[in-house]
Amino acid sequence: MAEQTGLAGDRVLLGRTSTAERVADVLRERIADGCFPPGTRLSEDAIGGALGVSRNTLRESFRLLTHERLLEHRLNRGVFVRMLTIQDVEDIYRTRRLVECAVVRGLGNPPHAVEQIAAAVAEGRAAALARDWKGVSTANLHFHRALVALAGSERTDELMRSVFAELRLAFHLVDDLRGLHEPFLARNEHVLKALESGETATAEHLLAAYLDDSRRRLVEAYGERTAAGPDPG
Structure with missing residues (x-):
């Protein structure tokens, strides 16, 4: 009974944490959208004030996003959106290669539920026709999130949600979004077709080469951008 009484007293903490998590969700999306640049x-x-939440709730949200490496606390200066290093970008791609290729490799017998992947491919084509290169970037990430979702693992989805949000921090510092993202639209389709045909080994091979090329392009573009000026924070 004593343990239950103690837990009952923690109800207010559950409500506060839930609110903090919802605020973190909002801020994560805004950071990913570029509303708060690195x-x-x-x-x-x-x-x-804008969200109508207490300072304590907001600080808990900041703590959650700091744990996800989207924010950083600078002593006596406040909380800032992180500026990724090239080493961060390299590590993100190591994680992506490990997870995404493993998901494809672990797929069972076809057919595979690729509807969301196909929808992301169509989304990317439509954005490119509209010359919406930020939209192409978003569609590409939707493609990879749908690919990861084939694993049917909530834990993997959650892990990669943070990884993809962190990756957007690097994208926001690249000037030529078209040059960075457009070449991969056709490669998305190639991976999709391999999955539709049940050729998982081919899909994994295509995906590994895809991620290696994407990493090289981003590291080159990101390195040029970060070398152009000091940390704006």
């Missing part, structure tokens, strides 16, 4: 200082007063 190096931006996040104002507790402005954000807390």
Whole structure:
């Protein structure tokens, strides 16, 4: 009974944590969308007022996003959106290669549920026709999130959600989004066709080469961009 009484007293913490997680979800999406570019200082007063949440709730949200490596706390300066290093980008792609290729390799017998992957391919084509290169970037990430979802693992989905959100921090510092993302639209289709045909070994081979090329392109573009100026924070 004593243990139950103690847990009952923690109800308020559950509500607070839930709110903090919802606020973190909002901020994560805004960071991914580029509303808060890398190096931006996040104002507790402005954000807390806009969302109508307490300072404690907002700080808990900041803590969650710091744990995901999207934010960083700078002593006596505040909380900032992280500026990724080239080493960060390299590590993100190591993680992506390990997870995404393993998902494809572990697929069972066809047919595979590739509807969401096909939808992301169509989304990318439509964005390219509209010359919406940020939209192409988003569609490409939707493609990879749908690919990871083939594993049917909530834990893997959650892990990669954070990885993809962190990756967007690097994308926001690249000037030529078309040059970075457009070449991979056709490669998305090739991976999709291999999966539709049940050729998982081919799909894995295509995906591994795809991720290696993507890493090289991003490291080159990101390195040029970060070398052009100091940390805006």
